[in-house]
Amino acid sequence: MKLEELPRVEIVQLPTPLEEMPRLSETLGVRMLVKRDDRIGLAGGGNKGRKLEYLVAEALEQGADTLITTGAIQSNHARQTAAAAAKFGMEADLVLVGSEPPIRDGNLLLDDLLGARVHWVAPESAATADQEMGRVAEELRQKGHKPYIMPRGGSNAVGATGYVQAGLEAMGQLTERGLEADRMVVATGSGGTHAGLLVGARMAGFGSQILGIAVSRPKNQLIAKLKGLVKAIVEHLEVTLSFEDRDFVVYDDYLGAGYGRPAALEREAIRLVARKEGIILDPVYTGRTMGGVMDLIRRGVVAKGETLLFWHTGGFPGIFVFKEALL
Numbered sequence: 402m403k404l405e406e407l408p409r410v411e412i413v414q415l416p417t418p419l420e421e422m423p424r425l426s427e428t429l430g431v432r433m434l435v436k437r438d439d440r441i442g443l444a445g446g447g448n449k450g451r452k453l454e455y456l457v458a459e460a461l462e463q464g465a466d467t468l469i470t471t472g473a474i475q476s477n478h479a480r481q482t483a484a485a486a487a488k489f490g491m492e493a494d495l496v497l498v499g500s501e502p503p504i505r506d507g508n509l510l511l512d513d514l515l516g517a518r519v520h521w522v523a524p525e526s527a528a529t530a531d532q533e534m535g536r537v538a539e540e541l542r543q544k545g546h547k548p549y550i551m552p553r554g555g556s557n558a559v560g561a562t563g564y565v566q567a568g569l570e571a572m573g574q575l576t577e578r579g580l581e582a583d584r585m586v587v588a589t590g591s592g593g594t595h596a597g598l599l600v601g602a603r604m605a606g607f608g609s610q611i612l613g614i615a616v617s618r619p620k621n622q623l624i625a626k627l628k629g630l631v632k633a634i635v636e637h638l639e640v641t642l643s644f645e646d647r648d649f650v651v652y653d654d655y656l657g658a659g660y661g662r663p664a665a666l667e668r669e670a671i672r673l674v675a676r677k678e679g680i681i682l683d684p685v686y687t688g689r690t691m692g693g694v695m696d697l698i699r700r701g702v703v704a705k706g707e708t709l710l711f712w713h714t715g716g717f718p719g720i721f722v723f724k725e726a727l728l
């Protein structure tokens with residue numbers, strides 16, 4: 402189905418602002434614009450809100466009364482799913498991978514306030530989480546409920562459509578102001594955001610690079626995932642676009658001690674952006690991504706004088722959870 406015809410519900414506040422970051426730009430020697438998807442609304446902001454507009458619409462169309470999804474303990478996607486469920490009078494079951502912490506903090510606190518049920522699975526493999534989602538769904542069906550299962554990060558063709566629309570939105574804002582970006586920069590986690598932007602930006606005629614910074618997985622895995630997602634999105638939207646290997650750009654040099662383990666790179670980037678612009682990045686995604694881009698500028702991979710559009714994809718609740726790494 403065509404983008405404009407796809408079922409969609411209104412959940413977040415669009416368009417999000419596109420802002421200049423003049424003081425940061427001066428420090429880094431590039432012109433850095435920021436797309437404020439952290440200011441999108443839905444119980445703390447962030448990129449999953451855009452995906453949920455399409456996912457929840459599909460769930461409602463199927464008559465679902467419960468949203469099921471999975472993620473890490475501090476999953477922003479799980480928290481925004483809980484908020485969307487509340488908004489539409491649905492229930493939410495969240496399968497979180499990890500061991501239950503003694504204190505509910507950050508996103509986990511919000512999950513609880515929003516009324517979601519949390520199920521814990523040991524961190525061995527993602528397959529366990531999928532099995533647990535299947536088990537929870539079966540149990541709900543037996544009680545007469547109608548569950549709707551979403552993948553980690555809401556990253557399938559339906560969810561990623563939110564970022565196709567986002568790519569078009571951002572390109573419209575750039576054009577309106579007579580601006581051109583040499584690259585867009587985005588955190589690449591489960592990949593739906595990056596993949597959606599690849600399609601949306603291409604549909605809007607953006608020929609420049611979409612540069613992903615890996616936050617959780619090595620780039621060969623991510624590029625394979627991005628290719629699969631782009632193919633699925635293109636089919637879902639019935640558009641004809643072709644992509645080549647060089648369109649898929651991911652740097653995985655900034656994984657550090659792994660996903661959700663911020664250290665000096667994130668700390669320095671978060672402090673710099675906070676002190677130059679009064680904007681708070683998050684420790685897991687956007688802090689790592691900004692830290693990565695700052696390094697790519699230092700290394701000359703991104704040239705001085707370029708115009709970059711940085712996607713602030715949210716994650717604010719994580720700031721308080723990872724405070725030890727940030728102080």
Ligand SMILES: *Cc1c(COP(=O)(O)O)cnc(C)c1O
Nearest residue numbers: 477590591592593594686714716
């Ligand atoms: C999920 C998330 C991302 C990554 O988006 P994906 O579509 O999973 O790649 C980036 N930033 C924040 C704050 C997120 O919560």
